[in-house]
Amino acid sequence: MPAPLRLAVIGAAHAHVRYALDEVTLREDLVLVAVADPDPATAGRYAAEFGVPAYDDHRRLLDELRPEVVMIAGVYADRAEAIVDSLHAGAHVLADKPLCTTLAELDAIEAAQHETGRFVCLLLEKRNYPETLAARALLADGSLGELVQVASTGPHKLNRPTRPDWFLTRKGYGGILGDLAVHDIDLVLLLSGASEGTIAGLADSTDPEFALHGSLLLGAGPVVATIEVNWLTPAASPYHGDYRMRLTGTGGTAELFWAQNKLLAATTDRPPWEVELPPGRRPAAEALDALSAGLEPETTTAAGFVATRVALLAQQSADAGGVVLPWTDGQQRGQAG
Template sequence: MMRFAVIGIDHRHIYHMLGGLIEAGATCAGFDPETSDPRVLAGLRERFPGLPEAGRRALLEDPSVDIVLTAAIPAERADIAIAAMRHGKDVMADKPGITSAAQLEAVRRAVAETGRIFSICFSERFIVPATTVAERLIREGAIGRVVQTLGLGPHRLNRAIRPAWFFDTAHYGGILVDIASHQIDQFLTFTGSADATIAASAIGHFGLDDLPDFQDFGEVLLRSDTATGYIRVDWFTADGLPTWGDGRLTILGTEGTIELRKYVDIAGRPGTDHVFLVDAKGVRHIDASNEPVTYFRRFLADCRDRTETAMRQAHVFTVCRLALDAQAKAALIGGMRPEGPR
């Protein structure tokens, strides 16, 4: 039985990370209750009553702990991961697991020197059953050769429940590092690309007047040696939508298209995980909501067997590098200050 500890509970993503590992058969040895957001701590205690609590050092030094989960403030995740790996633990980090080039180099070095696994839970792929169906359809040749992906990642701001770090670029890394890392991960996965280049990118501020440096819009144009991808991310989901964002992915192939409406089919079918396939035979809707989520089980197997079935380590670092590159190269639009975010 593999055991894991939780260090860093500053984002609600920790709930599905913790729950996913427990459901996959792991045991939680404890969590560090230190947080920047007491509401996240309260939510964790409510969802997972009875879990032991312990300080960071005790959890890192516990020899029975195999894995450390972290959903700390984004800029702090890399340091937690490095400390965990230096203590002989594998790591699952919330996205973005890395917010700077210096952190990327330090995490790469720690992985190379310790032989531990550094995984990022890209939840918009790993906990979305529709993406599993899309991967299978592509493998089966349902749409021919993949030419392009169009990834949309809109989010509701929910300003009233956001901690102060959420609006500080130094803490979250910028909108392309934060949100667009999901879509970069999906572009590489669905096009079968080992690497890519950033052809163009932009970040902007169009919303709250009292937060002129907050990045609420971003876009990226990616190119690999076989495909292209366009990404749009934003914080403008209206309150009328019954979920946090209308996340969509359209995959263009030479013989058809696949569209994923991950979280809602607007004014259409109820529920989540809608897959639409268009090919030579016609148009088909696939309900993917009952497709099993396999990331957590595969991650545990990789930690046990020292394999890479959940996600290749090289893929993790490529996604991080491309997100950082897109953020660094981004043009400023929408009235952002010429000197850029502070």
């Protein structure tokens, strides 16, 4: 067996750091070498759990240990710098969402990635849910005809007293559309295959530090999507969030009830039925399989970048009162002869 991939954690403020740590526990081709976080208690807790060194300065970690893969799960506003430094130190990056909090940060990440050629894999776990895998199969086999319309909702419980201070500030957290909406934006881009379109967003402006809700209108090639996200799941609800997505095609519809583990479909010929679901996939499993084999993960660097860009443009639109903005995936297109 080749030597295991050497993983470091840089930033562990968000519990999604477990996406990578779970893989350390479960697989033999991956070893954790260190944990860095500006908060010594946070770094120390995870470091102690795995018996590895803790760092408060991620640059020192990168210099001393030269990890091959870095998992990013820190304070949102700190992520861009950690990603850029990791890329320049030669590491591939796995990142919890959001990748970063501003378009300028995204530009810096993209520049560092182009310069170094390392992979940046945004861990968009909704891609791996059973309902998503089954819905993709329905689209792929033509059951729904051509996908033309998407509507999704991403409500979350705020549990305000449990949130750290940085989370409830615009500077630390970024905006709600740049954060919560990126999952569903990514799915619209993935399912539509679109490379350009338009985006407009509106968000709660009651508290300039922290918006409780945001909505957006996304044109993605021939597909039009409406997406709402919020921190307003009622406290007494049994769900953290009753996430759902409705896909409307020219030959059928499918509705993903992620929180209810259910996918309902109906087509021109077939009355509504509950679609049998495959097993889901762990959020970081495929990405580490790929990196371990020297390949690019399924959620490509380009896909994570464009989903992040569209989400940040939606936030920019909302900040400007809902102006419509164009987006492209940044790839050069062939010119018609």
